[in-house]
Amino acid sequence: MKILNTPYSVIYFGEDSYIKKKNLFLKNVSKKILLVDNISKKNCLNYFLSKIDFLKKYYIINLPSGEENKNIETCKVIWKKLLDINADRKSLFFNLGGGVITDLGGFACSVFKRGLNFINIPTTLLGMIDASIGGKTAINFLSLKNEIGLFNFPKGVIIDNNFLKTLSENDLKSGFAEIIKYGLISDINLWKKIKNLILKKKKLIYSYNLIRNAIKIKNSIIEKDPLEKGLRKILNFGHTIGHAIESYFIYNLNKKISHGHSLAIGMICESWISYKMKMITKKEFEEINMIISLLYDNIKIYNSHISKIIDFMKHDKKNENNKIKFSLLKKIGYSIFNKEVDLFLIKKSFKKTNMINLINFNKF
Ligand SMILES: NC(=O)c1ccc[n+]([C@@H]2O[C@H](COP(=O)([O-])OP(=O)(O)OC[C@H]3O[C@@H](n4cnc5c(N)ncnc54)[C@H](O)[C@@H]3O)[C@@H](O)[C@H]2O)c1
Ligand SMILES: [Zn+2]
Known part of the structure; x- marks a missing residue:
């Protein structure tokens, strides 16, 4: 078991963590809810239960999977169950x-x-x-991603x-897109490794090393700005456009596009915007566009739909005074936040990525 201590929670790596951190599951805990x-449930629960057989008694709440179920209705199911079992402040919640x-x-x-504790x-x-x-x-x-929430560490x-x-x-x-993002915003060596893997068509291997490296990058940013007052916003690179595409596909087209797939497209569009705003070079943009689009499928977007996607961006949590604010790349491995971007550039960026096939797209 390896441990990564952060100021807010401790992260344990490896399958021996369950038994070694038995106390985390049991000490001062009344009811346990999974x-x-x-x-x-189908893929992970039996394995998990086999690792925590010391738990004896627990309650299971099973919800339908999918982003469309991350809403107040499923919260009500959870709260009702917690009331039914008489959960108190010492109850512990496991999100599996x-x-x-x-x-x-x-x-x-x-x-x-x-507030109940959770793992x-x-x-x-x-x-x-x-x-x-x-x-x-x-x-x-109401069709807006992550609109209601709070900061609370497990x-x-x-x-x-x-x-x-x-x-x-x-x-x-989908997960790999976030690793690409970490490379682009703050670790050029990670980006170089990713580039090599993709160019050599090597199978992506998700070792603890790679995962820990990614977590360390995110943590180093959060440590400096846990509540996203400033620096943490760089983690949103690719997400202003990515989230809007993701929401638009779910709520307007009733089609699922994964978070990472939409992020991949968002990263290319926002890299192009970074280039046009004279922050990264054309060569850097072209490299990003080429590498990312080798890994992910193209999507089709209709001209008439672009304004609907931009409407979703107007609700982005990074916005201030009704202005759409972006986190952009200053160079590969270094990013900045709170950049206001012209609507014209946002629209045009859809045309510049290899990953979007525009249909009936009018010239601007
Ligand atoms: N809180 C944050 O900081 C933060 C950061 C990034 C993303 N997110 C959120 O995370 C969500 C996307 O996460 P995700 O991609 O994990 O989505 P997800 O939870 O929907 O999982 C993707 C699919 O994999 C299934 N699944 C889960 N574990 C599995 C396993 N071991 N084997 C097979 N299938 C399995 C799920 O049931 C689901 O169908 C979005 O809602 C996004 O907003 C939050
Ligand atoms: Zn994300």
Whole structure:
């Protein structure tokens, strides 16, 4: 077991963490509640229970999987169950699942009786390197992603990459987009490694080293700015456009596009904007565009839909005084935040990425 101590929670790596950190699960704990979705239940629950057989008694809450279920209705299911079992302030919540479960479970138990403790056991790559570790919890509301939420750090996080064995290629690639982001915003050597892997068409291997490296990058940023007053905003690189595309696909087209897939597109668009705003070079943009689009499928967007996607950006949490604010690249491996971007550039960026096939796209 390796340990990464952060000021807010401790992160344990490896399958021996369960038994070695038995106390984390048991000490001063009254009721134990496990939150899963139907897919993490199928793929991860038995294994998890076999590792924590010392727990004896626990309650399971099983929710339908998927981003569309990260909402107030599923929170109500959780709160009702907590009331039914008479959960008190010493109850402990285990979020066993991907980012949807850790975001939703983290939020639901943080506001129940003004806060129950929780432990995250992320079962997707995205959950391990991002969603489960930064203290952000949230649900979606009225078609807006993560609109209702709060900062609250888990009591502990257990990273066990055995869970990745059952994860689909699509979900692995989704998580990998966040690793690409870490390279682009703050670690040029990581970007170079990624570039090599993709160019040589090497199988991506999700070792503890790679995962720990990614977590360390995120943590080093959060330590300086846990509540996203400034620097932490750089973690949103690619997300202003990415989130808008993700929301638009779910809520307007009723189609799912993974978080990482939309982030990959967002990163290319926002790299182009960085280039046009004279921060990165044309060569750097072209490299980013080429490398990322080798790994992810193209999507189709209709001309008439672009304004709807931009409407989603108007609700981005980084905005100030109704202005859309971006985190952009100053160079590869270094980023800045709070950059206001002209609407014309945002629209045009959709045309510049290899990953979007524009249909009936009018020239600007
Ligand atoms: N809080 C944060 O800081 C933060 C950061 C990044 C993303 N997020 C949120 O995370 C969510 C995306 O996370 P995600 O990609 O993990 O989504 P997810 O939780 O929907 O998981 C993706 C799919 O994989 C399934 N799954 C989970 N574990 C599995 C396993 N071991 N084997 C097979 N299938 C498994 C899930 O049931 C789901 O169908 C979004 O809601 C996003 O907003 C939050
Ligand atoms: Zn993300």
